[in-house]
Amino acid sequence: GYTKDGILSMGEERRKFKRVPAGNIVWYEIEDSERMQSGVDQANVELGTPMQGVDISIGGVQVVTDREFQAEKKLKLIISLRPSDPPVTILARIVWVRKDEVPGNYRLGFEFQEFLNERKDLLQKYIDSFEDQ
Numbered sequence: 001g002y003t004k005d006g007i008l009s010m011g012e013e014r015r016k017f018k019r020v021p022a023g024n025i026v027w028y029e030i031e032d033s034e035r036m037q038s039g040v041d042q043a044n045v046e047l048g049t050p051m052q053g054v055d056i057s058i059g060g061v062q063v064v065t066d067r068e069f070q071a072e073k074k075l076k077l078i079i080s081l082r083p084s085d086p087p088v089t090i091l092a093r094i095v096w097v098r099k100d101e102v103p104g105n106y107r108l109g110f111e112f113q114e115f116l117n118e119r120k121d122l123l124q125k126y127i128d129s130f131e132d133q
Helices: 033-038 120-128
Strands: 025-030 051-056 060-065 074-079 088-099 106-115
Touching: 051 120, 060 088, 074 106, 088 120
Parallel strands: none
Antiparallel strands: 025 051, 025 074, 051 060, 060 106, 074 088, 088 106
C-alpha cells in the first residue's frame, strides 16, 4: 500500500530477492550530480555518518539513520559486510522513507542501481551464507 506521504511501500508481494539480516554498518556518501559531472576527486565527496543496516538483498537494503532524506535521492553506499571482506560500493536510490519507532530516526529503503567496484559476488556470498541457518 501507500504510506501517508503517498510513497508506495515495498510490500512482501514485490520482493523478488531473499532478504537477510544486515547488522552491518552502511556508510553513505552524498552524491552531488554536479560534482560527479565535473570529475572532482572522490576524496572530496562528503562522507556521511554511518547508517545501520536492517536487512539486505541483492537488490537493495533497508537502513536506519538519524538524518532525513527525500525519496528518489541517489547516494553512494559503502557497505561493510564482514570485517574480513573489502567494502562493497553501490550507487543506490532511496525508494521509500518512513519514521522509525525511535524518535528522530528514519528508515530508508534503497534500491541498488550499480555496483561500483565489481563486488556484487561478495554480497551474493554473504546472502547465500544465511541459507542453512
